[in-house]
Amino acid sequence: MDRILHGREAVFRPDGLAARLTGLSGEGLARVPYEHKDDPPVVVFTGGRGMGKTALLKQLRNVYKGATPLALLDCDEVEPPADHGPGWTELTGALAEISVQLSLRVIGAKPVQFPRLALGLVAVASTGWTREDEERAQHDLQRLRPVLSTVDATKGAAGNWVTKVLTKLAATFAEATVPLAGLLAEATVETVLEEVFGRGQQRSESWYGSYRNAGGRGKAGLQQLAIDFEQGGRRRREAEGFLVAALVEDLGQAYRGLTRVGTRRGRPVLLLDNAHGELGRQLIEPILRTRHEGRRDRLVVFATSRLRDHEGLRHAHRARFSEVAHAAPAPRGPDVSSGVLAVELPPLSAAQTQAAFDRFDPSGRTPAELARGVHRLTGGRPLGVVLLGQAAAEAPRALRPGLTPGALLDLTVELREDAAPVPVAPALLGALLPQPRLEPFTVLAAAHDEESARLLARTRLHTESRDGDMALRVRDQLRAEDWPEGPRHFVADPLLRALLLHRLRFGDADHPRYAAWRAVHETLHRHYGRANAPATALPYRLHHELALGRTEEAVTHLRLTFPDPDVPGWLARLRFIASAPYPREPFPPREPHAPQTSHRPQASHAPQTSHGPQRSHPPHGPYAPGTDPRRAVALGRDTPEGAPPSLPDHAPDGPPEGLDADATALHLSVRRLLHAVWLLTDPLALPDAEVTEKLAHELRQLSGRHLTGNSPLWDAAGKWPEDIHAWRALSLPPGREEGV
Numbered sequence: 033m034d035r036i037l038h039g040r041e042a043v044f045r046p047d048g049l050a051a052r053l054t055g056l057s058g059e060g061l062a063r064v065p066y067e068h069k070d071d072p073p074v075v076v077f078t079g080g081r082g083m084g085k086t087a088l089l090k091q092l093r094n095v096y097k098g099a100t101p102l103a104l105l106d107c108d109e110v111e112p113p114a115d116h117g118p119g120w121t122e123l124t125g126a127l128a129e130i131s132v133q134l135s136l137r138v139i140g141a142k143p144v145q146f147p148r149l150a151l152g153l154v155a156v157a158s159t160g161w162t163r164e165d166e167e168r169a170q171h172d173l174q175r176l177r178p179v180l181s182t183v184d185a186t187k188g189a190a191g192n193w194v195t196k197v198l199t200k201l202a203a204t205f206a207e208a209t210v211p212l213a214g215l216l217a218e219a220t221v222e223t224v225l226e227e228v229f230g231r232g233q234q235r236s237e238s239w240y241g242s243y244r245n246a247g248g249r250g251k252a253g254l255q256q257l258a259i260d261f262e263q264g265g266r267r268r269r270e271a272e273g274f275l276v277a278a279l280v281e282d283l284g285q286a287y288r289g290l291t292r293v294g295t296r297r298g299r300p301v302l303l304l305d306n307a308h309g310e311l312g313r314q315l316i317e318p319i320l321r322t323r324h325e326g327r328r329d330r331l332v333v334f335a336t337s338r339l340r341d342h343e344g345l346r347h348a349h350r351a352r353f354s355e356v357a358h359a360a361p362a363p364r365g366p367d368v369s370s371g372v373l374a375v376e377l378p379p380l381s382a383a384q385t386q387a388a389f390d391r392f393d394p395s396g397r398t399p400a401e402l403a404r405g406v407h408r409l410t411g412g413r414p415l416g417v418v419l420l421g422q423a424a425a426e427a428p429r430a431l432r433p434g435l436t437p438g439a440l441l442d443l444t445v446e447l448r449e450d451a452a453p454v455p456v457a458p459a460l461l462g463a464l465l466p467q468p469r470l471e472p473f474t475v476l477a478a479a480h481d482e483e484s485a486r487l488l489a490r491t492r493l494h495t496e497s498r499d500g501d502m503a504l505r506v507r508d509q510l511r512a513e514d515w516p517e518g519p520r521h522f523v524a525d526p527l528l529r530a531l532l533l534h535r536l537r538f539g540d541a542d543h544p545r546y547a548a549w550r551a552v553h554e555t556l557h558r559h560y561g562r563a564n565a566p567a568t569a570l571p572y573r574l575h576h577e578l579a580l581g582r583t584e585e586a587v588t589h590l591r592l593t594f595p596d597p598d599v600p601g602w603l604a605r606l607r608f609i610a611s612a613p614y615p616r617e618p619f620p621p622r623e624p625h626a627p628q629t630s631h632r633p634q635a636s637h638a639p640q641t642s643h644g645p646q647r648s649h650p651p652h653g654p655y656a657p658g659t660d661p662r663r664a665v666a667l668g669r670d671t672p673e674g675a676p677p678s679l680p681d682h683a684p685d686g687p688p689e690g691l692d693a694d695a696t697a698l699h700l701s702v703r704r705l706l707h708a709v710w711l712l713t714d715p716l717a718l719p720d721a722e723v724t725e726k727l728a729h730e731l732r733q734l735s736g737r738h739l740t741g742n743s744p745l746w747d748a749a750g751k752w753p754e755d756i757h758a759w760r761a762l763s764l765p766p767g768r769e770e771g772v
Contacts, residue, residue: 038384038414040088040377042357049075049356049375050092053332054100056298061099063297071323071371072299073362074316074333076307076348078340079377080514081464082415082527085336088377089303092334101144101283101300103133107315108306117172118160119261122311123272124153127279128179134283134300135182141296144286146182147229147236148278153179154224155217155254156271159262163205166198173197173220180228193227217258218251239281243274273318280319280329287330299332307335308342317344320371324364339514340376348372379412382759388417392425397432401718408759409437409715410527415463419445423456431620434659438716439619441534457538461531465513470532472496472506474539477532478552478579478613479522480572482507484559491555526715533613549615553579571605578612578710587703588688594698594734599741600765603748607762610709614662614716666708666723668700698737705730712756719756728753 043049046057052067053075066072077085086106093104110122110129131146153176161169173194181189197220204219225234240246240253244260257274260267283300304312316335323329337345347367351360353375362373380388382404389403390396402424410416423445424435431439441460444453465473475492479485485503493502503522510523518524523532540548553576559565560573574586586609593602687699708727711717731749735742744765752762 038387039380040084040091042353043088044091044095045357047358049360050095050334052360054096054298054301056096056099058095061096061297066299067360068362070328071364072332073349073360073371073373074320074335075360075373075375076335076337076345077375077377078337078342078345080338080413082413082460083377083379084414085338085377086305087414089305089334089336092301092303096298096301098138100138100296100298101134101136101286102303103130103301104303104305105130105133106305107309107311110311113175115171116175117157117168119157119172120175121268121272123314124156124275126311126315127275128153128176130302131182131279131282132178134302139297142286143182144283144300145233146179146279146282147233148239148282149275150176150179150183150228151221151224151237151240151254152257152275152278154220155258156261156275158201158216158220159258161201161216163202166202169201170194170198180224183233184228184230187228193224196227197223214255214259218255221251221254236282239278244270269314272314273321276315276318277322280322280331283331284329299330302331302333304333304335306338308337308339308344312337313344316372317368320368323371324368337374340374344369345372345374348374350374350376352376353378379410380407380414380417381412382407385410385412385417385421389421389424392421393432397429398424398427398435399433399718402435402437404759405437405715405718406440408526409530411525413527416460416527419456419460422446426453436619436716436718438530438616438714441531441716442538442619457531457534461528461535464528464531467509469496470535472502473510473523474532474535475552476503476506477523477529477536478556479503480520481522484556484572485522487559488552488555492552530715537615538618543618546615550580571608574609575612578609579615581615583703583706584688587699587706590702590706591695591699594702594737595739597740599738599744602741603744604764606706606709607713607764610706610713612710614710614714616660616716660711660717662707662711663720663723666704666711667726668704698734701730701733701737705734709762713762719759724753724756727756 041048044058045051046059046062047064048058051057051064053072055064055066056062057064077088079085089104093102096102105126107126110126112122112125113120127149131149135143135146137143154173157172157176158169161172177189180187180193187193200219200223201216204215221237225237229236237250237254238248240250240257241248243253243256245256246253257271260271262268287296287300304315306312307316312335316333319329319331319333339345347365347369349362349370349372351373356373356375360373362371364370385407386403389398389406403421406417406420410420420437420440423440423443424432426445427435427440427443441457443456445456445459446453447459461470467473472489472493475488476485479488482503485506486501489496489502489506496502507522511517515528516524521529523529536552537546537549540546542548557573557576557580560569560576565573570589574589577583577585590602590606590609593605596602687696687703691699705727708723708730711723712719712727728749731745731752735745735749738745747765748762755762
């Protein structure tokens with residue numbers, strides 16, 4: 033999928049961060065003065081899933097590939113080879129892959145060779161070989177051919193050196209009483225030096241003379257390296273760190289002593305995605321350590337981290353993204369990690385989101401406010417913006433005028449030209465929350481806090497885990513992914529919560545009963561309506577009444593409590609009750625009596641939403657695309673014919689019996705107001721000008737009805753439409769942020 037990099041100019045502009053560190057502009061690859069001449073910082077872009085970190089690194093690769101040695105590695109995707117020996121670890125595998133990428137030919141310079149790294153990898157590969165398992169040694173040696181080919185493409189790719197190594201190993205086994213890692217490493221290295229390395233390259237062995245206990249002797253250093261690697265623990269970590277240094281040294285040698293002809297332009301670039309894990313630290317920390325000790329290199333490292341407060345970033349110099357557009361100061365402190373410049377990727381602005389939508393749909397056939405609504409839903413998270421923008425552009429033309437953010441979740445989108453379109457909501461959820469089991473997250477997305485989450489875990493997820501509290505496990509997993517926390521929702525991020533609730537609503541393909549949705553909200557409804565529940569639980573119960581499609585009890589409560597003097601508290605309760613997730617139907621709506629299909633999710637991480645037959649719907653009629661039943665109620669009109677069976681109370685025939693004229697008028701006014709707030713604050717809907725005017729009208733009318741608290745109602749009539757037009761949450765009078 034083509035990622036749109038709006039708002040990333042600080043990195044890619046001709047004099048931006050990447051240009052100043054690499055020495056090459058992004059446009060035309062002209063030379064640019066280095067900002068950090070001999071001590072560039074390791075730049076770590078931070079941000080949660082979907083913030084465009086991977087897209088940014090891929091764009092850096094696209095810009096500089098072929099111009100300077102470059103490698104891109106996803107630290108989460110280093111797959112172990114089949115039947116590998118003990119000489120392979122994630123780090124050695126990563127170094128082999130990085131060196132092969134860095135050795136690719138670039139404009140105007142010879143390919144970089146990696147003799148030192150190749151010798152180190154050969155030495156550690158020998159650990160664990162035995163005389164009874166020659167096949168293991170042969171398999172491991174064959175796997176090193178790409179790295180040795182960086183030294184000599186012809187000799188490295190040939191197979192005769194493997195045979196000679198095995199012959200020498202057999203002799204070594206015969207002479208030794210036990211297979212020692214150091215002896216095997218020496219025998220292997222000697223043969224590789226003779227058979228693959230040229231005379232000038234053989235001197236690279238001496239670099240290992242600086243390894244511990246080597247005494248300046250290269251072969252002794254390689255022997256000790258293999259012994260330490262085999263020992264494991266701290267010694268292996270030291271050996272692996274030295275292998276990282278070998279890669280950096282080989283890169284440095286490629287830039288030293290060059291004549292004017294063939295001088296390399298710019299610096300080599302290493303791109304490390306998902307570097308917050310163990311492998312990322314193993315690759316970055318040795319580089320930082322040698323730089324901290326005063327040894328300089330030319331390597332430019334751009335890395336990404338989902339975690340903003342990672343241990344490896346504790347002493348990093350932090351800068352806002354906009355600040356690095358023209359300068360990126362990274363003063364070194366006494367700690368090793370002070371060599372890191374941590375830059376948090378910001379979300380896209382509303383204008384950048386609109387630009388993304390305009391790029392996908394230049395004809396502008398979608399609603400004018402759709403891009404702004406998507407920005408509110410996604411918070412500007414680039415992955416969500418791009419995927420929803422693409423879905424809007426690919427929607428059938430007849431449906432585009434009625435699209436809403438919620439409708440976009442029900443559509444399909446083509447992520448790859450060689451694959452069928454996939455449902456938007458499962459695809460986006462799978463990218464933002466790649467968990468093997470999504471059911472616990474889906475159920476707990478309806479919870480407000482840890483208490484209600486534990487209740488749902490006990491009642492709805494008792495078979496999911498017998499080891500510990502499932503609610504706390506889910507909480508910890510969300511924290512580990514660096515998702516935000518908030519006081520009002522157990523899943524605080526609006527986009528992630530909306531996707532999980534979408535899965536709860538449609539994931540079981542149980543139209544029209546929606547059993548999973550009903551079971552979860554009925555559980556919370558009973559919990560907050562229990563006999564010993566405190567009075568503060570009532571708004572929560574009414575909140576879930578709305579989620580179940582029942583509105584009359586909430587209207588009655590708000591009518592009965594309207595005369596109370598605490599009007600700010602009444603407005604807060606109204607706002608909270610109306611923040612309930614709307615039990616909507618899929619888009620496009622099903623035709624009456626259409627045969628239903630039932631598709632169970634194919635995989636827990638990518639449920640297939642069943643929308644029934646995809647038929648063409650005319651853009652008119654009671655259920656025209658985009659028509660929301662709440663709108664008719666808010667405007668005081670009859671509910672459209674054929675209201676969904678899941679919404680039995682959307683527009684009852686009239687107020688409860690036995691009310692006098694004044695109470696009836698109040699009841700109807702509160703009902704209209706509740707539905708207006710419910711619709712206008714729904715992140716899956718779009719603001720409606722007529723409903724907004726009606727909301728202001730009802731608040732002014734209610735202000736005239738109240739005997740003592742008319743001022744807050746009058747203020748809300750002016751401020752709430754302003755909040756809606758500004759895409760803000762409805763504000764409350766000062767001093768009363770919450771009334772629940």
